Amino acid sequence: MMINQKKVPGPRLTSQYTICPGCDLLLEKVQPTSTHTPVCPRCSHRLQKQRPDAVQRTLVLSLTGLLLYLPANFAPLLSINILGKTTSSSLLQSTLSMFNQGEYLVGILVVLTGLLCPLMTLSLLFGVSMGLFLGWKKKWMRIFLHWYHHLNEWAMTDIYLIAVFITIIKMNHTAAIEYNLGFFCFIGLVAATVAAQSALDQSQFWALLDRNRNHKQPQIAADTTAQTGREADLLLCQSCHKIIRSSPSRQQEKINCPRCGEILHLSPQKKLDRSWALIVTALLLTLPANLLPIMSVSSLGSMSKSTLIDGIILFFQGGSYGIGLIILTASILVPLFKIIGMTLILLSVHNQWTTWLRHKALMFRFIQFVGRWSMLDIFVIALLCSLVRFGSLSSVDTAPATLYFSAVVLCTMFAALSFDPRLLWDGEKSKQTS
Template sequence: MQNPSRAIHAGFTVCPGCDLLLEHIRTSTDHTAVCPRCGSRLYRARRDAVTKTLALSLTGLLLYLPANFMTLLTFDVLGTSSSTTIFASSLSMFAQHQFIVGVVVMLTGLVFPLCTLSLLFAVSLGLHLDRQWPWMPVLLRWHHHLTEWAMQDVFLIGVFVTIIKMSHSATIESGTGLFCFIGLVLVTIAAQSAIDYPLFWSRLDRGGPPPMPPAGAGTAREAGLMACHTCGRVMAASDEQGARCPRCGGQVHLRRADSIGRTWALVITAIIFTFPANLLPIMEVEYLGVPDRNTIMDGIIYFFHEGSYGIGAIILTASILVPLFKILGMILILLSIHFRWQGWLRHKSLMFRFIQFIGRWSMLDIFVIALLCALVRFGYLSTVNVAPAALYFTGVVLATMFSAINFDPRLLWDAAAQAPQEMQETTYATASSS
């Protein structure tokens, strides 16, 4: 869930997707300005952004404890009942000695959601009180980086999948925790979409005005400028690695160093992990002492057999199609940079943004397994245990997410621009709103 802030300064904007210099246009509230060349979202003005963000993040923080520590679900099988909370489900992987998967579930399901809400609350409170505390830009920068790693919304879909999966074999009671958790997810989504990043950043900017581009420059690089990836602040271009943004303190690169090499390495890691993730069992169901080990595909086939086509399709999409699409998409983008292919540039940019957007949803199956491990504990009658593929599958999700984070989309446009002139696409440096 990337919600990138954009470089907005009196007069001009730099597109983070393709480095195009654009004249800044004023959009009315809730209208989005998009880059005419690559289609990236540039900025979107929000009404009462500070007050709304403050109120929603505070509500989220109040819901956090009951949502995660009160009873989520209770399963009842033949008079024996078993219940869990979000917190206990996150711990279930540790109980089964899956330490790495446990840490990932704990961080993405519990720790990062709390961090993003707290950071948002602290920054919006500061802005509401009209303060410029020196730590505010650092907190907002951290919030920006952690947003896509806070996966409480994916966890909630996992809760619904678990309910449907178990509805045939157990009586299910929803607890107070479930309603608080639904509230927490909705409030967090609302808080996230209430933020007006350019407004927040401009109120935290204590530096002087940014350098102005010379007339006729097409991209920020041609104008001798570069924009911060986090807050969008424009500064004079520098080839030195480790240049810091004067506003948020984040690292700024003219182009991300070793972006291609690192992205290739992560994509290849993801491909290697894909085989054990899909061929080995991911979950073991013990029924009357007889263990039955299931791969990801077995789980999907089970839903289609049971007639739960919707849930089957969701798991198929999240666990098989999304990782496959991410890997193939990144390979296509990397190859098109290598061979300087010029066709379909805008479509490839759109595909990259889609890969960034869907990356986190592959964690769905891992959350479902964590919930089942915590809930299906009926001794000899039935238990669910995690199996080895869970570790490799988590590896695929992390490797593909990091490959998208390490990739610098501006390289796609640079490579096309270096190709023979007569084949280049014509671009127009004007902003448009939708």
């Protein structure tokens, strides 16, 4: 449901307006219903979705996830049998396999995204929802919800599960696969995590936390002639969506959100240099990531090294077109799309291009959404390294491109994270005023 950017008569108070997190437009506040989700008329950003029974559902689902976490990670995941020899691996062993290969930096990334962030995400959700359910008034609940906002994107169990399926399809032709307890617990863990994340209603949670503190949101009047938050000297916290007065006379470059503690940059243009540096680094690292071998397979004494492209061609030659397409998309097309898309967006901000702004805003949200999926190939390699351990018969090891490829994923994700999409719309404003 598109909402109107119509003028509210008299001074606009905090309870009457909101600011779009995507483009900074001042909008009349509309409560979401079960059938209608308010959408920004300028950038199509979805403003708020109604999630019924958010506290109870988040509590139950995050608890389910936590209960499944230990068996999913520690119980055997898959057993593989080749010519009478069997190896099995748990998810934890797969996650740690990069360290056995001497790939310590990639190992840390896999442990963080596949093991620690998923556990922390579930624990934070459980802590906050349990506190709200029991009516606790603790400061740590606000800290937990703020951390969740930042860690959520780095919890990648959903991608890890797809990697498990790809590994199964990859091994299916050459080995007999047995599914163990860990496999089924892992599916349950991913389902509970995704459901808990989508049950969470952040604005409702923050409102409940404010109510617990007996903290009344001070009414901040907005200038009725102002079109955007910046014109009205208002700043929206991207973490908890609190509206804060940002006086232009302030000398500071950043302030802390009084509700969640998030650092808010008063001039986000300064972060553009960081986005540029990360995108250029990612572009340079794309070459070794794609040209050097990413995996080496030794079988009956002969060793063959394969690049990203070689692996994809093998899938197509073997007739696994669907999987080949998924790996091609996640490992080659998505990183390239992210680099080209972010370059276009950054150029657009630099040159204040005002055409196709809504499309560029949509493209940025898509880049944010798909960014983490490039980790797919890294998880597949980690699983293969821990499962295919048949000595001279057959074994899989990492190769130099693993490190470069992980660095490309990290650089593009951080480039998108450090970019403020509201900058895209600044050109439109300066064109109107000139």
